[in-house]
Amino acid sequence: MIGYVAVLAVGYVLGTKAGRQRYEQIAGTYRAVTGSPTAKAMIDAGRRKIADRVSPDPTMVKLTPIDSGTDVLEPDQVAQKTR
Template sequence: MMRLLIGVAAGYVLGARAGRGRYEQISRASKAVANSPATKKVVQISRQKLSDSLNTQPRLEPMKPLDEKTTILVPQDQLKKK
């Protein structure tokens, strides 16, 4: 999504005939958006969700501990929902 927005902004900047002033205005706005904490948070969350969806390791859930030092872990999809 971010690449699309950057591409659209770049295309507009390169195709605009408004002059250097408009170019500088768009450049400042795009830098402000790219460097904003909200944008960085959205990108971080999106990357984490993508990473989680592509992860081949099963998520493990703890079962009843056998003793103080031993806990059995099983994949989430093998747990029986009660």
């Protein structure tokens, strides 16, 4: 019984050590990729594109300004048809 527990303990220690090293490797790669300005721009563009497709709100377009502080907006009919 003691041998069985000792084998389990050694396996646990070695497994957690290898698991932690692999975790650090994956996390480091993720940080390196997402830390790149090019990757950040691509991720942001993708998020915006998904948000635009998923958004239930119609895209608004400016029609005519009434005065310097007031604009008239209307839903964009073309954008609604392409969704």
